[in-house]
Amino acid sequence: MLRPGDTIGILGGGQLARMLCLAAAPLGLRCHVYAPEADGPAFDVCAERTVAAYDDEAALGRFAASVGVVTYEFENVPAETAAFLSARVPVRPDPAALARTQDRFVEKSFLRDLGLEVPGFEKVDSLAELESAVARLGRPAVLKTRRFGYDGKGQAMIREGTDPADAWAAVGKHPSILEAFVPFVREVSVVAARSLDGTVAEFDLCENMHRDHILAETIVPAAVRPETATAALAAAEKIAVALGYVGVLAVEMFIVEDGAGERVLINEIAPRVHNSGHWTIEGARTSQFAQHIRAVAGWPLGSPERLGRIRMLNLVGRDADAWPEIAADPRAHLHLYGKGEPRRGRKMGHVTHVDKD
Amino acid sequence: MLRPGDTIGILGGGQLARMLCLAAAPLGLRCHVYAPEADGPAFDVCAERTVAAYDDEAALGRFAASVGVVTYEFENVPAETAAFLSARVPVRPDPAALARTQDRFVEKSFLRDLGLEVPGFEKVDSLAELESAVARLGRPAVLKTRRFGYDGKGQAMIREGTDPADAWAAVGKHPSILEAFVPFVREVSVVAARSLDGTVAEFDLCENMHRDHILAETIVPAAVRPETATAALAAAEKIAVALGYVGVLAVEMFIVEDGAGERVLINEIAPRVHNSGHWTIEGARTSQFAQHIRAVAGWPLGSPERLGRIRMLNLVGRDADAWPEIAADPRAHLHLYGKGEPRRGRKMGHVTHVDKD
Numbered sequence: 001m002l003r004p005g006d007t008i009g010i011l012g013g014g015q016l017a018r019m020l021c022l023a024a025a026p027l028g029l030r031c032h033v034y035a036p037e038a039d040g041p042a043f044d045v046c047a048e049r050t051v052a053a054y055d056d057e058a059a060l061g062r063f064a065a066s067v068g069v070v071t072y073e074f075e076n077v078p079a080e081t082a083a084f085l086s087a088r089v090p091v092r093p094d095p096a097a098l099a100r101t102q103d104r105f106v107e108k109s110f111l112r113d114l115g116l117e118v119p120g121f122e123k124v125d126s127l128a129e130l131e132s133a134v135a136r137l138g139r140p141a142v143l144k145t146r147r148f149g150y151d152g153k154g155q156a157m158i159r160e161g162t163d164p165a166d167a168w169a170a171v172g173k174h175p176s177i178l179e180a181f182v183p184f185v186r187e188v189s190v191v192a193a194r195s196l197d198g199t200v201a202e203f204d205l206c207e208n209m210h211r212d213h214i215l216a217e218t219i220v221p222a223a224v225r226p227e228t229a230t231a232a233l234a235a236a237e238k239i240a241v242a243l244g245y246v247g248v249l250a251v252e253m254f255i256v257e258d259g260a261g262e263r264v265l266i267n268e269i270a271p272r273v274h275n276s277g278h279w280t281i282e283g284a285r286t287s288q289f290a291q292h293i294r295a296v297a298g299w300p301l302g303s304p305e306r307l308g309r310i311r312m313l314n315l316v317g318r319d320a321d322a323w324p325e326i327a328a329d330p331r332a333h334l335h336l337y338g339k340g341e342p343r344r345g346r347k348m349g350h351v352t353h354v355d356k357d
Numbered sequence: 358m359l360r361p362g363d364t365i366g367i368l369g370g371g372q373l374a375r376m377l378c379l380a381a382a383p384l385g386l387r388c389h390v391y392a393p394e395a396d397g398p399a400f401d402v403c404a405e406r407t408v409a410a411y412d413d414e415a416a417l418g419r420f421a422a423s424v425g426v427v428t429y430e431f432e433n434v435p436a437e438t439a440a441f442l443s444a445r446v447p448v449r450p451d452p453a454a455l456a457r458t459q460d461r462f463v464e465k466s467f468l469r470d471l472g473l474e475v476p477g478f479e480k481v482d483s484l485a486e487l488e489s490a491v492a493r494l495g496r497p498a499v500l501k502t503r504r505f506g507y508d509g510k511g512q513a514m515i516r517e518g519t520d521p522a523d524a525w526a527a528v529g530k531h532p533s534i535l536e537a538f539v540p541f542v543r544e545v546s547v548v549a550a551r552s553l554d555g556t557v558a559e560f561d562l563c564e565n566m567h568r569d570h571i572l573a574e575t576i577v578p579a580a581v582r583p584e585t586a587t588a589a590l591a592a593a594e595k596i597a598v599a600l601g602y603v604g605v606l607a608v609e610m611f612i613v614e615d616g617a618g619e620r621v622l623i624n625e626i627a628p629r630v631h632n633s634g635h636w637t638i639e640g641a642r643t644s645q646f647a648q649h650i651r652a653v654a655g656w657p658l659g660s661p662e663r664l665g666r667i668r669m670l671n672l673v674g675r676d677a678d679a680w681p682e683i684a685a686d687p688r689a690h691l692h693l694y695g696k697g698e699p700r701r702g703r704k705m706g707h708v709t710h711v712d713k714d
Binding site: 004005018021022025026027028030043044045046047281285294299300302303305307320323327328330331333334335336337338340349 | 361362375378379382383384385387400401402403404638642651656657659660662664677680684685687688690691692693694695697706
């Protein structure tokens with residue numbers, strides 16, 4: 001268990017690391033941010049900084065020696081980096097959880113083996129395998145690289161008339177999976193935390209709207225039946241327990257409706273704090289960031305109680321130009337990430353509205 | 358008006374500066390902390406740091422050149438420092454407000470001239486003046502140095518039987534004032550903000566309990582009649598306007614009861630964010646820290662709406678040893694300031710409880 005005054009190491013210097021630093025400070029915990037880019041938004045709010053590559057073993061060694069635990073803000077931490085660090089200092093969540101979620105085929109297989117429902121999927125290592133997978137799963141279907149995809153990158157839709165060869169080229173002929181297209185009625189997510197002693201605490205079910213494959217809006221609670229929400233939360237808890245997870249994770253899910261009612265299909269696991277949980281900063285008794293810090297520090301979790309009806313809007317690219325109007329709105333909680341250029345598709349900030357239930 | 362990405366300079370590196378930094382970051386504003394002590398708690402959460410004396414003009418010059426506005430976390434900023442900086446960069450609140458509040462005689466005279474009720478007071482520059490002041494104001498009375506007193510330092514009580522010479526020695530024979538003792542029923546404070554365009558926003562009236570002259574507990578709302586609360590808020594607004602104040606200030610007041618009902622006497626002005634406003638971090642829609650940042654950045658103020666019934670407890674000295682129990686209490690919001698040694702009388706943190714109204 002870390003004590004006040006101890007230091008948490010964070011791999012990655014983006015907005016998630018920044019908000020983790022802001023949540024650690026009130027608990028008396030210091031943060032040491034390690035990232036390859038010198039201009040990471042987290043560097044503005046941390047006690048210690050290392051700017052170095054993830055394969056710089058000298059820098060990693062000094063980093064490990066300066067912290068009581070290491071965590072990360074992104075799932076694509078190189079396996080060698082995680083292994084190097086975990087030989088020297090506790091890494092939470094465990095690198096084994098990363099390994100399970102860095103590869104979409106491994107991840108879907110893990111979920112299916114847990115008895116959870118996932119969209120149909122097939123492993124695709126060649127155009128020939130893609131063609132036979134399309135024949136089995138039907139169209140439309142989505143081709144996704146097994147590794148390093150996010151925000152719609154490394155994906156290609158195969159519709160009626162799409163030549164599989166074009167899709168295979170679009171994902172760079174990388175090892176991939178083909179997923180059956182799910183005619184979902186909603187996208188939802190569960191943001192859950194598991195502590196070192198195995199206690200699980202979950203925020204209420206989030207409903208997410210995407211634009212151009214990027215989260216645009218989250219509302220809480222999701223407009224689903226109570227039993228559907230219960231099933232979604234139970235699935236996320238099952239995943240957290242099966243992974244032996246310590247920290248916050250998000251599970252993205254599809255809600256489909258058929259004659260039998262609503263069903264939950266698991267889409268993917270994000271082994272980190274998650275954009276769909278940003279509303280918890282003002283909208284829950286404990287934020288996802290404080291919850292993650294508590295978990296990786298070995299502290300008890302806080303209460304995930306929701307404090308009102310939530311609407312969170314991402315500020316993507318030039319959306320952030322509206323900051324003066326948002327700052328003037330007494331009902332809006334503005335969050336800007338301290339990034340420079342409002343590039344297209346870049347997450348610049350978010351706004352949360354909390355209204356009485 | 359500062360823009361996201363701009364930098365606010367803060368004089369002082371204590372917990373108030375730390376919480377100002379934590380409030381500036383979500384607004385996309387960077388902080389540069391300037392303090393003489395290298396181990397200030399604010400240094401753990403700021404983008405830029407200067408460790409230098411307040412009379413180091415080279416360091417002050419570089420500091421002024423690196424920021425868009427300067428503010429401070431404590432009222433005893435040397436007048437020369439404030440003057441040096443305000444010749445180079447906007448300083449908010451204005452150093453003239455500091456000058457009005459750094460000297461108790463000037464401050465009380467200002468308040469009386471505004472038509473506000475203050476405890477009877479007399480200027481005391483010698484033992485002879487003290488003896489005649491005691492004769493006029495009666496006993497008990499409190500002798501206080503005109504400058505640099507806080508948390509009960511630089512004060513001596515003159516009761517029946519106290520030799521004025523002993524009290525005069527106790528305050529170091531510094532220029533002082535003698536104040537009539539006020540048989541108050543409650544101590545309260547108003548935490549108010551005034552923006553650059555003159556808008557005033559006030560948090561609800563706080564009721565404060567002190568122990569050993571240090572704030573121990575704040576509850577909100579204060580248990581006073583509605584018209585008393587209204588009068589207290591009106592007095593604070595009058596002060597903020599008369600000072601041409603920009604930023605957050607706190608006005609400490611006594612509530613006395615007599616046949617005519619409750620009356621408000623002004624005790625003193627703190628030209629900065631204030632311990633009795635720490636509850637606003639979770640207990641109000643906008644925290645006093647975000648409010649101060651907004652004001653000094655030239656932004657519109659946020660809503661001071663209270664979100665529940667409040668109880669804030671200071672963690673002084675070894676109180677902070679209870680952090681594991683507080684961290685495990687799902688109703689408690691723990692704040693630790695990242696200070697090392699829990700010395701007697703040292704403010705180490707606070708805990709806020711927000712309960713449904």
